[in-house]
Amino acid sequence: MTSISQDGDRDKLRSVSVDLNNDTPLLIDIPDALCERDKVKFTIHTKTTLNSFQKPDFSVSRQHEDFIWLHDTLVETEDYAGLIIPPVPPKPDFESPREKMHKLGEGEATMTKEEYTKMKQELEAEYLAVFKKTVQVHEIFLQRLSSHPAFSKDRNFQIFLEYDQDLSVRRKNAKEMFGGFFKNMVKSADEVLISGVKEVDEFFEQEKTFLLDYFGKIKDATAKAEKMTRSHKNLADDYIHISATLTTIAADDNEAFKSKACISNVCVCVQKLEARVASDQELKLTELFRYYMRDIQAAKDLLYRRARALADYENSNKALDKARLKSKDVGQAEEHQQQCLQKFDKLSESGKKELTSFKARRVVAFRKNLIEMAELEIKHAKSNMSLLHACIEQLQSN
Amino acid sequence: MTAWEPPDSRRRSLHGYHCQAKMAEEREPPPLGDVGQADFVEVEDGEDLFVSTVTTIEQLSPTTPEPSCLPAEDISTNSNGPKQEILLDDDQEDLFAEATEEVSLDSPEREPILSDGPSPAITPVTPTVIITPRAEASMFDRSLDEDEDTEENGDTFDMQITVSDPEKVGDGMNAYMAYKVTTKTSLNLFSRNEFSVKRRFSDFLGLHSKLASKYMHIGYIVPPAPEKSIVGMTKVKVGKEDLSSAEFVEKRRSALQRYLTRTVTHPALLKDPDVIQFLENTELPRAVSTQALSGAGILRMVNKAAEAVNKMTIKMNESDAWFEEKQQQFENLDIQLRKLHASVESLVCHRKELSVNTASFAKSAAMLGNSEDHTALSRALSQLAEVEEKIDQLHQEQAYADFYLFSELLGDYVRLIAAVKGVFDQRMKTWSKWQDAQLLLQRKREAETKLQYANKPDKLQQAKDEIKEWETKVQQGERDFEQISKNIRQEVGRFEKQRVKDFKVVIIKYLESLVHTQQQLIKYWEAFLPEAKAIA
Numbered sequence: 005m006t007s008i009s010q011d012g013d014r015d016k017l018r019s020v021s022v023d024l025n026n027d028t029p030l031l032i033d034i035p036d037a038l039c040e041r042d043k044v045k046f047t048i049h050t051k052t053t054l055n056s057f058q059k060p061d062f063s064v065s066r067q068h069e070d071f072i073w074l075h076d077t078l079v080e081t082e083d084y085a086g087l088i089i090p091p092v093p094p095k096p097d098f099e100s101p102r103e104k105m106h107k108l109g110e111g112e113a114t115m116t117k118e119e120y121t122k123m124k125q126e127l128e129a130e131y132l133a134v135f136k137k138t139v140q141v142h143e144i145f146l147q148r149l150s151s152h153p154a155f156s157k158d159r160n161f162q163i164f165l166e167y168d169q170d171l172s173v174r175r176k177n178a179k180e181m182f183g184g185f186f187k188n189m190v191k192s193a194d195e196v197l198i199s200g201v202k203e204v205d206e207f208f209e210q211e212k213t214f215l216l217d218y219f220g221k222i223k224d225a226t227a228k229a230e231k232m233t234r235s236h237k238n239l240a241d242d243y244i245h246i247s248a249t250l251t252t253i254a255a256d257d258n259e260a261f262k263s264k265a266c267i268s269n270v271c272v273c274v275q276k277l278e279a280r281v282a283s284d285q286e287l288k289l290t291e292l293f294r295y296y297m298r299d300i301q302a303a304k305d306l307l308y309r310r311a312r313a314l315a316d317y318e319n320s321n322k323a324l325d326k327a328r329l330k331s332k333d334v335g336q337a338e339e340h341q342q343q344c345l346q347k348f349d350k351l352s353e354s355g356k357k358e359l360t361s362f363k364a365r366r367v368v369a370f371r372k373n374l375i376e377m378a379e380l381e382i383k384h385a386k387s388n389m390s391l392l393h394a395c396i397e398q399l400q401s402n
Numbered sequence: 403m404t405a406w407e408p409p410d411s412r413r414r415s416l417h418g419y420h421c422q423a424k425m426a427e428e429r430e431p432p433p434l435g436d437v438g439q440a441d442f443v444e445v446e447d448g449e450d451l452f453v454s455t456v457t458t459i460e461q462l463s464p465t466t467p468e469p470s471c472l473p474a475e476d477i478s479t480n481s482n483g484p485k486q487e488i489l490l491d492d493d494q495e496d497l498f499a500e501a502t503e504e505v506s507l508d509s510p511e512r513e514p515i516l517s518d519g520p521s522p523a524i525t526p527v528t529p530t531v532i533i534t535p536r537a538e539a540s541m542f543d544r545s546l547d548e549d550e551d552t553e554e555n556g557d558t559f560d561m562q563i564t565v566s567d568p569e570k571v572g573d574g575m576n577a578y579m580a581y582k583v584t585t586k587t588s589l590n591l592f593s594r595n596e597f598s599v600k601r602r603f604s605d606f607l608g609l610h611s612k613l614a615s616k617y618m619h620i621g622y623i624v625p626p627a628p629e630k631s632i633v634g635m636t637k638v639k640v641g642k643e644d645l646s647s648a649e650f651v652e653k654r655r656s657a658l659q660r661y662l663t664r665t666v667t668h669p670a671l672l673k674d675p676d677v678i679q680f681l682e683n684t685e686l687p688r689a690v691s692t693q694a695l696s697g698a699g700i701l702r703m704v705n706k707a708a709e710a711v712n713k714m715t716i717k718m719n720e721s722d723a724w725f726e727e728k729q730q731q732f733e734n735l736d737i738q739l740r741k742l743h744a745s746v747e748s749l750v751c752h753r754k755e756l757s758v759n760t761a762s763f764a765k766s767a768a769m770l771g772n773s774e775d776h777t778a779l780s781r782a783l784s785q786l787a788e789v790e791e792k793i794d795q796l797h798q799e800q801a802y803a804d805f806y807l808f809s810e811l812l813g814d815y816v817r818l819i820a821a822v823k824g825v826f827d828q829r830m831k832t833w834s835k836w837q838d839a840q841l842l843l844q845r846k847r848e849a850e851t852k853l854q855y856a857n858k859p860d861k862l863q864q865a866k867d868e869i870k871e872w873e874t875k876v877q878q879g880e881r882d883f884e885q886i887s888k889n890i891r892q893e894v895g896r897f898e899k900q901r902v903k904d905f906k907v908v909i910i911k912y913l914e915s916l917v918h919t920q921q922q923l924i925k926y927w928e929a930f931l932p933e934a935k936a937i938a
Binding site: 210217227229231234236238246270274367370375386388389395 | 731734735738739741742745746748749752753755756759760762763765766767769770772773774775776778779782783786906909910913914916917920921923924927928930931934935937
């Protein structure tokens with residue numbers, strides 16, 4: 005069961021992890037991925053004890069668009085209306101490191117060979133980090149589906165995992181794109197609707213207020229955290245340049261050679277540490293916020309659906325009253341009303357469960373990440389400090 | 403050279419006055435101030451500031467050969483007459499003579515002669531007290547004389563100059579900033595031990611301009627004055643009381659302090675009457691010639707342009723490899739320092755950015771904490787916000803350190819190297835003058851030969867006289883050239899030592915500031931950790 009231990013280790017690195025216990029009948033992971041230009045091809049590996057699958061252990065290759073398809077089909081499935089559907093993983097975005105690489109290439113002439121190599125290494129590390137992140141995010145998406153009692157049985161999900169041919173997912177043609185666009189508009193109308201609907205259930209009233217407010221705040225926090233991380237990375241890069249120039253000066257200057265070389269080393273190490281602080285911060289804090297921002301959006305979607313159902317139920321009530329007045333199609337209206345009521349109740353019940361577990365999940369994740377981030381910061385600061393002390397001693401003894 | 407023995411009567415009640423053999427190479431004879439009480443302490447970094455001068459002055463008779471015509475030519479109209487300059491040159495001569503002596507570390511001989519009684523060769527100038535630059539109290543004011551290893555015990559230089567209390571004087575466009583220049587010293591060059599005066603920026607520029615015109619052409623590296631800034635000053639004049647103009651004033655104050663400290667660290671410059679007057683006199687004639695648009699300013703610009711052209715045309719036959727090597731070295735260093743300066747400025751900028759972003763993140767996290775309904779998590783998030791706020795403060799302080807310790811030092815050295823290059827150029831000019839004199843002499847000789855056959859006795863006599871005149875000039879030119887070469891070697895040696903020391907001191911301070919930041923970070927995060935763990 006090496007895959008589990010791998011998962012366990014990887015869980016530590018992640019900001020969001022899914023609880024996979026040994027008894028899970030369906031284990032999914034993405035052991036590797038290929039990056040070709042803009043396209044990333046993920047290798048999805050499944051291990052299962054369920055009979056619904058043809059083989060107990062198999063792998064397929066999927067692209068990002070396939071994930072989007074899977075997510076959309078789940079959203080569109082009526083049965084899942086009362087569930088929080090895990091947010092779709094964001095598109096792999098290599099734009100930032102690619103742009104930086106381009107700029108670096110342009111500025112190559114102004115730097116020493118060493119500097120250029122180091123900057124390039126940094127960029128490659130960044131590229132790799134983006135790559136790792138996107139793999140994780142896709143993996144978590146699948147794992148949340150597989151550990152959910154309802155989703156893991158979904159037929160489309162099974163196809164996604166098993167179908168060994170290219171899914172050749174129908175890319176949304178123009179009509180569907182438009183349809184999608186229209187749906188989004190309707191959804192925004194729904195948002196207005198929710199605020200307008202009189203909520204009877206206090207639990208949902210509270211949740212609604214909370215989630216709407218929280219969403220705005222966490223979105224803002226994500227953006228600010230991103231900016232902070234970026235500044236930190238810039239800072240780290242500066243130390244590369246400083247270190248390179250100091251090395252050059254030290255090479256020319258025999259007298260101060262030792263001290264300058266020492267400083268230059270310090271700068272290199274400081275840079276590495278600052279870069280690591282920045283990336284840890286990003287992983288633990290920014291990614292955490294980002295993920296939960298999307299998750300909260302999914303929770304909000306659940307609320308919308310429920311509010312919609314409530315509105316439908318209320319409409320059906322009105323229709324029933326009207327029918328009774330006119331004494332026409334009463335049976336039909338009654339049936340419709342019953343259906344709406346049932347749907348609404350179902351949504352409310354599962355919605356409550358989902359939202360409660362969501363909160364618990366969120367608190368646990370926040371706790372884990374905040375602790376890990378604090379521990380990492382302390383670790384980095386300590387090693388930074390010992391490094392600096394060593395250098396100061398060396399300089400003073402010179 | 404006979405070993406010089408200071409008469410016992412001269413011995414002062416001063417702390418041990420040490421002299422080092424190696425100092426000999428880097429000593430510069432300061433122009434003799436008055437024979438006041440010379441209560442000076444040694445220069446910390448091993449430079450024998452006053453001893454040698456005093457001693458040499460002692461020995462010197464006013465009739466030493468070469469009263470230099472050198473300074474006489476380019477002396478600025480200054481209060482101190484040419485005699486001062488003569489002494490200076492004499493000092494130089496004897497100083498180098500002195501240089502071959504071996505002096506033991508604790509030799510009590512090196513007492514400042516200035517202290518006792520009137521020395522025959524000294525021209526009384528304004529009574530001066532010697533200033534001792536001391537280590538600046540504030541962490542961020544670069545201390546030039548911090549010397550932790552006194553085992554080397556050069557002459558400890560007991561002098562401290564502080565520039566403080568910037569005050570706006572006047573209103574509108576005629577307003578200016580007045581800075582208080584406080585001198586604390588136990589040296590006897592000055593009449594008091596502690597005194598202060600008010601100076602404005604143009605006074606500093608005026609001082610520099612005088613010193614440059616007096617000493618650059620003989621090869622002394624005169625520390626450059628801080629740069630003018632029209633934008634900065636206009637803001638101050640207009641009365642903008644905001645952060646950037648406060649920063650500007652602080653930057654300038656710090657730069658002025660470093661400038662003065664560097665100037666008095668130079669043994670020759672410290673004794674210059676202009677310097678002494680600058681530090682002591684309550685009233686100073688307004689240095690109008692420093693204004694950019696004044697007549698003098700325009701003249702300066704024209705001269706600079708002319709010099710640049712000349713420099714291009716002079717092709718010097720460098721016979722001394724040392725100079726060629728050094729010049730190349732300084733060229734390289736210049737480029738690298740500029741690059742480093744640019745990188746550090748970028749670092750400062752990014753750190754400021756980081757600080758701003760951290761602050762805004764802190765606010766955002768606080769809001770998030772408020773909106774969080776799980777109590778423990780809400781508390782933790784608020785704590786996180788607080789931690790980030792504190793970290794923001796840290797970043798700001800670190801940026802301050804980056805700037806005042808590192809960036810400003812680099813800026814100073816970029817300008818200093820320009821001064822060094824200027825001194826090398828002066829040497830070229832001197833050489834060129836000498837060569838021109840030789841050429842002219844040649845022509846005069848040819849003319850004389852021609853006249854000999856032309857049988858015109860008066861013209862012949864005139865020609866002979868001219869030849870004599872030019873022969874002297876050629877000799878003087880050669881001497882000047884050798885003099886300036888010697889001086890430059892000394893100065894460069896001193897400069898290099900000072901540079902290494904400065905950088906080392908500053909870099910250690912900078913690293914310590916980084917250490918401090920890390921310590922604080924650890925403290926903050928360790929305080930936060932239990933809060934995070936308490937989330938249930």
